[in-house]
Each structure stands twice: as structure tokens, then as C-alpha cells.
Amino acid sequence: xxxxPVLEAKSISKYFYNASxxxxxxxxxxxxxxxxxxSIMGKSGCGKSTLLYILSTMDTDYEGQLWxxxxxxxxxxxxxxxxxxxxxxxFVFQFHYLLNEFTVLENVMIPALKLARHSRVEIAERAMEKxxxxxxxxxxxxxxxxxxxxxxxxxxxxxxxxNDPLLIMGDEPTGNLDHKNSALVFDKxxxxxxxxxxxxxxxTHDQEFAKAxxxxxxxxxxxxxxxxxxx
Amino acid sequence: MSWKLxxxxxxxxxxxxxxxxxxxxxGVLFSISMFIALLGFMNGLNSLLDGMILNRTPHIRFYNEIxxxxxxxxxxxxxxxxDLNSIRSVKxxxxxxAIHNSRSIIQQLEQDPRVLGVSPKLAAQVFxxxxxxxxxxxxxxxxxxxxxxxxxxxxxxxxxxxxDLDQLNTIILGKGVADxxxxxxxxxxxxxxxxxxxxxxxxxxxxQSGLGxxxxxxxxxxxxxxxKMLGQPASYFTDIQVKLHDFNQAPLLAKExxxxxxxxxxxxxxxxxxxxxxxxVRNIISYAVGITLLxxxxxxxxxxxxxMIYEKLDSIAILKAIGFSPKDVNRIFTxxxxxxxxxxxxxxxxxxxLLGLLIDHIPFETDALPTITTYPIDYNPKFYLIxxxxxxxxxxxxxxxxxxxxxxxDPVEIIRGK
Ligand SMILES: Nc1ncnc2c1ncn2[C@@H]1O[C@H](COP(=O)(O)OP(=O)(O)O)[C@@H](O)[C@H]1O
Ligand SMILES: [Mg+2]
Numbered sequence: 001x002x003x004x005p006v007l008e009a010k011s012i013s014k015y016f017y018n019a020s021x022x023x024x025x026x027x028x029x030x031x032x033x034x035x036x037x038x039s040i041m042g043k044s045g046c047g048k049s050t051l052l053y054i055l056s057t058m059d060t061d062y063e064g065q066l067w068x069x070x071x072x073x074x075x076x077x078x079x080x081x082x083x084x085x086x087x088x089x090x091f092v093f094q095f096h097y098l099l100n101e102f103t104v105l106e107n108v109m110i111p112a113l114k115l116a117r118h119s120r121v122e123i124a125e126r127a128m129e130k131x132x133x134x135x136x137x138x139x140x141x142x143x144x145x146x147x148x149x150x151x152x153x154x155x156x157x158x159x160x161x162x163n164d165p166l167l168i169m170g171d172e173p174t175g176n177l178d179h180k181n182s183a184l185v186f187d188k189x190x191x192x193x194x195x196x197x198x199x200x201x202x203x204t205h206d207q208e209f210a211k212a213x214x215x216x217x218x219x220x221x222x223x224x225x226x227x228x229x230x231x
Numbered sequence: 232m233s234w235k236l237x238x239x240x241x242x243x244x245x246x247x248x249x250x251x252x253x254x255x256x257x258g259v260l261f262s263i264s265m266f267i268a269l270l271g272f273m274n275g276l277n278s279l280l281d282g283m284i285l286n287r288t289p290h291i292r293f294y295n296e297i298x299x300x301x302x303x304x305x306x307x308x309x310x311x312x313x314d315l316n317s318i319r320s321v322k323x324x325x326x327x328x329a330i331h332n333s334r335s336i337i338q339q340l341e342q343d344p345r346v347l348g349v350s351p352k353l354a355a356q357v358f359x360x361x362x363x364x365x366x367x368x369x370x371x372x373x374x375x376x377x378x379x380x381x382x383x384x385x386x387x388x389x390x391x392x393x394x395d396l397d398q399l400n401t402i403i404l405g406k407g408v409a410d411x412x413x414x415x416x417x418x419x420x421x422x423x424x425x426x427x428x429x430x431x432x433x434x435x436x437x438x439q440s441g442l443g444x445x446x447x448x449x450x451x452x453x454x455x456x457x458x459k460m461l462g463q464p465a466s467y468f469t470d471i472q473v474k475l476h477d478f479n480q481a482p483l484l485a486k487e488x489x490x491x492x493x494x495x496x497x498x499x500x501x502x503x504x505x506x507x508x509x510x511x512v513r514n515i516i517s518y519a520v521g522i523t524l525l526x527x528x529x530x531x532x533x534x535x536x537x538x539m540i541y542e543k544l545d546s547i548a549i550l551k552a553i554g555f556s557p558k559d560v561n562r563i564f565t566x567x568x569x570x571x572x573x574x575x576x577x578x579x580x581x582x583x584x585l586l587g588l589l590i591d592h593i594p595f596e597t598d599a600l601p602t603i604t605t606y607p608i609d610y611n612p613k614f615y616l617i618x619x620x621x622x623x624x625x626x627x628x629x630x631x632x633x634x635x636x637x638x639x640x641d642p643v644e645i646i647r648g649k
Contacts, residue, residue: 058643083556085553086554087554091552099243099549100247101240101243101246101247102243110236113236114559
């Protein structure tokens, strides 16, 4: 079975039009295959976040083509893209973005409630399972602002997992954590790929982190400069 | 996309800002309740005033006007014939004030299906002789039973009984007249008609219509009493008063019947046009005030939503990142506006009703209105409907622009801004 690549970016360029026009991404082409754990490395300001926002379909203002799961995504309407994100993409931010109005458990449940593929009871059970993966089940009924940074980040990853997405993306998800928590989150990512075959695309500028992934995409000034396989 | 989730999120956002949400809802509550109370009160007053004047006024009044004969002798002369003739100093002819053929007119009117009732009247100019003083006054000869039935005469007889008028030579005095003459129930007063006839009448009651001037110059006696005073037969009436089933038909019927009977016919709309105008102006004022209050409440909602959106930009960005479409986000904030509106409006309607009840119990006693003891309130369901609809409409509009703004939040911009 020759599966489609999970994600394929073809010659993506991005410009910012402020006082002057600046090109932030220059003909970026990358391909992520099923089950891969890929990292993106590069100096601060080289365009990693910008690229990730485009790949996650949140930013639609770019040149080039983006394919997800064998379907062209470029040019689709916002409602379609929202549905796609909900169903197929899990996103983990550098700053643990959780909804403080809801409990930890509800935060994890919301993308699944939105998708409405399962009943509420089933969703609650699944959310609990995901929290267990990250050892957060005891905090399920707390509000996010009662948690530490590392704990919040683990909850965000659990949320990203709730709809069994095709791909999880992270923008420096450990960038704001201490070494111990970083290691913990990294181990969980590793576990996800190895045990569940989860595809991951993680931006980082942690050398060690990158080395431990299946493949690292190196970026410099908006260009992909080399693909280093670490294994 | 399930509304349940949308409402759940809307609820959570409101609870996170419960104080401001309550303030916004109370704003709506306040304006709706004021709207209801104001309209109820204004319309209560309107119908009170209408009742004071319009219910007591015949829908059509037939009478003979004293005017020059339209057929002057010159037109019969062959010398002047059909030319345009100009005559100066024409005097009214000595035709009677009484309506010709009054019996048959009344009979025809009573058979007309559009007519609710007919009450003939005989107005006479008299003097009341008090010591050496002669007070000018009108005596209205009426059928006490019909007058009460059609025009609520009974309601403003404050002393004595209308039935006592059925005895010959009795009179019910206007309160102003009675006060001037210091006449009490049972007194006998001396009356001189314009023709010079002197009669003695027994006072059997006093009335107070609420119109002071009227009460100073008017009194009521039975038709027979006045006819006897004037030395006229039983078919002698000066006015035929008609009440219709449908008040709005008055102008049309007045014209039609006036032509048939060959008498003057005034309809209530023409005679009392100014009352309609007064009611309308009061109505316009109450709607204007009510709607202004609502608009102010609308701005309150607009503010709270804008503030909420500004504070919750992060939450909106997350919702969008995890798959909520712009439409979903719009629905969340529109729901917040409508929920505030729904709670505020429905409580406002209840409080408005209670305010009405309260006003309804405030004593309001005035000599001019003997039957009224508290402020009048109109509980017309129409006001509640209008208030509710307007409340929801304003809150929806107040939520419209903030919701649109929220739906167009760019998550990338927010997330990058961190
Ligand atoms: N809204 C913007 N307008 C103009 N330039 C921007 C804007 N956002 C980011 N940039 C620029 O784009 C470049 C790439 O930014 P970013 O993708 O955040 O880099 P990285 O995530 O690799 O640190 C930077 O030089 C940054 O200054
Ligand atoms: Mg970045």
C-alpha cells in the first residue's frame, strides 16, 4: 500500500506587506509521511512559525500548494478549513493555550464535541484516557489556571490527540518549559509515534530534542537548507 | 455543529464575566419594564380621558340649526330668476329649534342595525331664581334610563338617584350650579324659562361630569318635565343622540342619515378631533421614551460584548485553531447577546407588569373624576408583545457587530502576538 504523504507543501512562499514587502518564506517544499516524527530547526526569525501556521491551514495568505492527506487544501473556504483542522490536525502552542472558563477535562473534550462523532459520554471517557496518557487524570476537574506550565502543556497535547488526528503540529511546545518538563513532554511525543504511530511535526530550537526525532528539517532565512536524518 | 456546544461556550463566557453580564441584563430589564409601565400608564390615562369625553358624547347628534332659509323669495321671481343674486342682511327664519318628525326619525334609527341605541334630548335655556339673583343655565331634558345606558349618566350622578327624575318636576343639578345656589337634596327651586314661564322643581340629585364649566351651567330633568316647562308636546326634542355599534362608522352614517332626515348631523370624530390628537401625542411620547431606553440598553450590551471579545481574544483564537469556523464563533457571541436580551426582556416584562400593579394601587382622587380612586393602568397585551419583540431585536442588533468582529479574529495574529 503506497499511502499518500500525510502532508505535502509545494513551493510555499510567504510575503509580509508592511511599509515594505518582505519575503519570509521562499519556495519551501516539504513532505511528511505517515508515522514520522519530524522536527523543524532554525534560528529565531527564520520563518518556522510562519511556515507552521500555513501548514496548519490557519494562515491562507501564501503562494504555492498545500496538500493534506492527498487532498489539495489551498484555496478552500474557511468553513471547510475549520472542519479540516478540527478533524485532522492537532495543534500544540508554545504558550499553553487552554480555555480558562472550562475544566481540564472539558478543554480536552471540546474539539471532540465540536466534531460530534461520538456521544458526550464516550467523549468524556476518551478525554479521560488521553489525560491518563499524560498522567493528568487527577487534575481533570481543575481549572487550567490551577495547573503548572508543564501540566498545562500536557493537557494541550491531550487535547490535540482527542480526535485521533492525522497529524499533530507543535510550535516550540517545550520552549517555555524547564528541562525536566521538556524531557517529559518529549518522551510522551516519542511514545505517541512509537506506540500509536502518530505523525508529528514539531518546531524546536532545542538541538537535543531535534536529534532524537526521525528527521530534522533545517531552515535558514525562509528556505529549507538540508534534511538531516538523525537515524 | 451542535447548538448545545455553542450555548455551553456562550454560557461559560458569560459566567466568566458574570457581573458585566448581569449589568447588561439589568439594563434591558430596566428599559423594558419602564417601557411597559409607561405605556400602560399613558394608555390608562388616555382611556380615562377618552372615557370622560368620548364615552359620554353621542356618536352622532341630530339637531336643527338656526340659519337663513336657503330658498329666498328672490329666486322665485321671474325677473331675477337663475342669475347670481346677492342679498345682504339675511336673517334666519323663525323655524323651530325642535326636530320635525322626531318620532319617525327615532323609530327609523332604532330599527337600523348599525345603531346601538337612541336617546332624545331637549335642551332649554332657563334662569334659576335665587333670591334676587337670576342664574343663567341649561336644562337638558333626557330619558334617564337611556342616558345612563348609552352615556353612563348614572356614573357621574354623585348624589341622589337617576330614577327619581321619572317623577314630574324634579331636577338633578350640576355640582357647580348646586354649589352656587347652595341647593341640597330635597330643596325646591324656582325656574323661569326664556318664554317667561315660572315653575318649581324639586332637587333630587347632583352630578359631576369632571368638566367644571359644564357642571356650572348644566342640569338634567326628564323630557316630560322640560316639555311641560316649555309648553310643548311630547314629541318635542331638540337633539337626537345616537350611539353606534361601530364608532368608526360615525362620519359616514352622519352624512347619510343627515341627508335622509334633512337635519344637521354631527359625528363624534369631527366634534372631538382634538382628543384623538392628544391620545396620539401621548402614545408617541411613550413609545419614543421606551425605545430610547431600549437603545441605551442596547449600547450596554454592545459594550459588554466588545469588552468580552477584547478580553477573550485568546480564547477565540484557540477555538478557531481547534476547528471552530467563523460562523460558529459568530453564533457564540450572538447567543450571548440574545441570552442577555431574553433574560432581561422576560424579567423586564414581569417587572413592568408589577410596576403597573403598583401604580394601579396609588390613590388618585380628584373631584373632577368621581369614579376614579387610583391611577389608571392599561394592561394591553399588545404592549408586552411590542416590548418583548423590541427587547430581543435591540439585543440582537447590539450583538451583531461585536459578533461579526469576533468571527473575523485572525488566530495567527493573536498566537503570534504572544
Ligand atoms: N506580521 C508580520 N509582519 C511583518 N513581518 C513579520 C510578521 N510576522 C513575522 N514577521 C517576520 O517574519 C519572520 C519570521 O518570523 P517567524 O515565522 O515568527 O520566525 P521563527 O518562528 O522562525 O522565529 C521574522 O523575521 C519576523 O520578523
Ligand atoms: Mg516562532
